[in-house]
Amino acid sequence: MITALEWSIIALSLKVSLVAITLTMPVAYTLAWVLARRRFPGRFLLDAMVHLPLVVPPVVTGWLLLVLLGRNGPIGSMLDNWFGLTLVFHWTGAAVAASVMALPLMVRAMRLSIDAVDRRLVGAARTLGATPWQAFRTITLPLSLPGILAGAVLGFARSLGEFGATITFASNIPGETRTLPLAIYTGLQVPGAEGAVTRLAIISIILSLTALVVSEWLVRRANGGGAHVL
Amino acid sequence: MSFDIVLRHRIGERTIEIDHHSDASLIAITGPSGCGKTSVLNCVAGLITPDFGKMAVGGRILLDTERNIALPIESRRAGYVFQDARLFPHMRVAANLAYGARLRGTGDASTQGAAIDADAVVDVLDIKGLAERWPATLSGGEIRRVAIARALMSGPDFLLLDEPLASLDKARSVEVLCMIERIQQELGVPMLYVSHDPAEVARLTQSIIKLA
Numbered sequence: 001m002i003t004a005l006e007w008s009i010i011a012l013s014l015k016v017s018l019v020a021i022t023l024t025m026p027v028a029y030t031l032a033w034v035l036a037r038r039r040f041p042g043r044f045l046l047d048a049m050v051h052l053p054l055v056v057p058p059v060v061t062g063w064l065l066l067v068l069l070g071r072n073g074p075i076g077s078m079l080d081n082w083f084g085l086t087l088v089f090h091w092t093g094a095a096v097a098a099s100v101m102a103l104p105l106m107v108r109a110m111r112l113s114i115d116a117v118d119r120r121l122v123g124a125a126r127t128l129g130a131t132p133w134q135a136f137r138t139i140t141l142p143l144s145l146p147g148i149l150a151g152a153v154l155g156f157a158r159s160l161g162e163f164g165a166t167i168t169f170a171s172n173i174p175g176e177t178r179t180l181p182l183a184i185y186t187g188l189q190v191p192g193a194e195g196a197v198t199r200l201a202i203i204s205i206i207l208s209l210t211a212l213v214v215s216e217w218l219v220r221r222a223n224g225g226g227a228h229v230l
Numbered sequence: 231m232s233f234d235i236v237l238r239h240r241i242g243e244r245t246i247e248i249d250h251h252s253d254a255s256l257i258a259i260t261g262p263s264g265c266g267k268t269s270v271l272n273c274v275a276g277l278i279t280p281d282f283g284k285m286a287v288g289g290r291i292l293l294d295t296e297r298n299i300a301l302p303i304e305s306r307r308a309g310y311v312f313q314d315a316r317l318f319p320h321m322r323v324a325a326n327l328a329y330g331a332r333l334r335g336t337g338d339a340s341t342q343g344a345a346i347d348a349d350a351v352v353d354v355l356d357i358k359g360l361a362e363r364w365p366a367t368l369s370g371g372e373i374r375r376v377a378i379a380r381a382l383m384s385g386p387d388f389l390l391l392d393e394p395l396a397s398l399d400k401a402r403s404v405e406v407l408c409m410i411e412r413i414q415q416e417l418g419v420p421m422l423y424v425s426h427d428p429a430e431v432a433r434l435t436q437s438i439i440k441l442a
Contacts, residue, residue, distance in 0.1 A: 118316075120314070120316055121319075123277050123303070123316075124310070124316040126302075126303035126304050127275050127276075127277070127303055127304075127306070127308055128329050128333060128381075128384045129307075129330050129333040130304055130329075130333055131302075134304075138318075138329070142320050143319075143320055
């Protein structure tokens, strides 16, 4: 059976992933909208930066976070001095690492769905008296909802599985930053933990699968039978 | 109500040039396909900004590129009936109809737009039974009627109709044409009417802008 320790690992993983996704959603949607709808110099560069975590080795992303957000890093020292906020060796650090790693997947899913919203509908809304913001709120946002959900789910699944950046940036501290993948990895390093590893691995799979099924269900309910998350 | 439309706009190889002033309540814009009829409507609605333009409807200036005046799209009070209708697919017919009215607020004394009564529109266009339907379930004729009703209910100063009879069968187009005449007579909304069909235009108006 699942032990109390394993439950606490699951709870920590869910907490880290949920916080990461909640914080990343508005950022990801804004980036997705800008990349889908605006033409400006430097757009390619922004696009490349957003996608960087997808292609750079996660360990390198973790190291970059350490350099920038560590206690002596330019951003990290500010957070520490002004807000007393420390990310390194802390579960919030694990959430930040998960956020950064999930961002490209979330932006991609959301951007595709914003691209799919017919801009002529936005024009029609404007002729009916909608300001740009009202047109966004009543047309673009609801019509891109499937992409928002898809992005959230993909990001959540990605966060649950995040390993390299997390262990580099937030380290592998039991009860603080040891999420499911880190716990599985740790279990593999010591003899006699095969049972725990198996249980945690199965739970990882179940959680990811549940996330996908739930999102598919949400999208279908919102948009009728034809819409899909994946 | 008068239309004053002066514009010059270049799209690719083609230049659209119009200089038209008229007191007619319905002006038709005709010409072969691809000559820029829809672009003219887009310029009036504000979806396109022409290279040069001076436009006023009933004396209210919509655009004057020389004086750097350009009303934002949402302030032009144009009831635009697009050729492809552009009903919002995620809203039922009732919500589509209410969209413009809700944003502009009905009964606003500052809007000069003909005080159009929603019931009268529903009546004239015969769409009472469609309120709870989704746009995807409507027939071509129904879509067209709902699109016209949505434009009318937004409290427009004038209507822009882009080939409102296109893709309708004979019986349906006669029906819609009669409705447009009724709207003109009973609701008194001035219109710019795009069509490629000379017979259709001749039936409606003497005031014609011909594009080549």
